[in-house]
Amino acid sequence: MEFRLDLIDDKVEFFEASDLRTLELKIEQQIENNKALLLQVHYVQHHAAFNANTGKMLYSAVVHFKAKKL
Numbered sequence: 892m893e894f895r896l897d898l899i900d901d902k903v904e905f906f907e908a909s910d911l912r913t914l915e916l917k918i919e920q921q922i923e924n925n926k927a928l929l930l931q932v933h934y935v936q937h938h939a940a941f942n943a944n945t946g947k948m949l950y951s952a953v954v955h956f957k958a959k960k961l
Contacts, residue, residue, distance in 0.1 A: 901958070902928075902955075904921060904953070906953075907950065908949075908950050930958060
């Protein structure tokens with residue numbers, strides 16, 4: 892049986908929430924989780940859209956994580 896560990900070089904995650912504070916908390920939590928994988932934030936892109944059916948805003952973000960340089 893072979894046991895092999897591979898490092899994750901890049902990881903892209905998507906988040907959405909109905910308010911900015913919740914979106915920020917989700918991203919912060921995932922940043923902490925990804926520290927265990929030796930990943931750090933490389934790029935963040937965010938958007939806001941108005942949903943005419945519900946009358947509310949929808950906030951979304953894309954976070955690109957890259958491996959830390961040791």
